[in-house]
Structures are given as C-alpha cells and as structure tokens.
Amino acid sequence: MEDIDSLALTDEKIFVTNQTTMSQWDVMDLMDYIQSVYPQSEQHQEICMATQVRQEAVATQAKGADVTIVVGDPRSNNSNRLAQVSEEKAGVPAHRIANIEELNLDWIKDAKKVAVTAGASTPTQIIREVLVFLDSYDPDDATTWERKHDVDPVSILPRARKKNIEKQRAARLEHLKNGGK
Secondary structure (H helix, E strand, O other), X not given: OHHHXXXXXXXXXXXXXXXXXXXXXXXXXXHHHHHHHOOOEEEEEOOOHHHHHHHHHHXXXXXXXXXXXXXXXXXOXXXXXXXXXXXXXXXXXXXXXXXXXXXXHHHHOOOOOEEEEEOOOOOHXXXXXXXXXHHHOOOOXXXXXXXXXXXXXXXXXXXXXXXXXXXXXXXXXHHHHXXXX
C-alpha cells in the first residue's frame, strides 16, 4: 500500500492489472485500495487459475484439519502462499515440505485430520509419496515412521523422443543453411 501511496498519479485513465501467484485475498485488498485512491481506475485481475483454485481449496478444505502439509519447492511462491492461506484463511497451521523426508512427525503425531495440498508445479510422484506415507502412518507404530524419498528425478522429467530431436535438429540446420530465413 505504501507503493500505491507513493505513485501520485494524476491521469484521467488508469488501467490496473496483475499477474501473480500472490494470495488472491492480498491482491483483492490491493485492488480495493487502488480503487479507493484512484476511483477512475479500470481493473482487470489476472491471477493464475491453477493458483486461484488451489488457494480456494485450501481456504475451504483445510478448515477442520489440525495441520496442513504443503508439498512444494521452498522457492515456490505458489507453495508458500498455500501455506499462508491455510494459516490466515482457514486458521490451520501449515508446513511446506519439498518431499517426504522433510515431514516432521511432531507436526502430525497428534493430528486427527491432516490436509495436504501442493504447488501447481509439484510433480505428482512427490505428492503421491507424501499421501502414501500419511495413509499408512500410525503414531503408535514406529515401523510406519520411516520417511524415505525415493522418487527417481529422471521419472519426473518428460522424456525427449529421439525422433523428434533429430527432426528439430534437421529443421534448424536447414533454417541456418537458408541464411536464417
């Protein structure tokens, strides 16, 4: 809001848009504030649909849970925002983990209900690993406590097809042979 206050715009026409993985509620607060400062502004919100759907799901479905586990890269703004939404909108403590090895059993040992979500770009295999662990976890049975991350990184990456690579290489060479035209 301080950034908005420092703008001092005098234009009759102001167009406001955004492209973000910020919490949609934070964006709404900013857009409302802009509208109050610049009532002539026209606004278009462009929050990523996958981000918005996940945030709404966490805000709704985490309610009643004891804890939320967010699976996603620690540098992912999207994943970090999901944890924020769980805490601020659902009132449920949240922890972000990159993979099953980062899950602290103290977070879940007394939980009756654990909500799980993941950042939009988190590979399915990593999410599945967390869900399988939680499904078999028993706080009273130490044999269920092992958290071993064994997803093969190669299985996460899409496989390049040799035939397609050769076609692309031939097309590039032909393009260069024709002077890049």
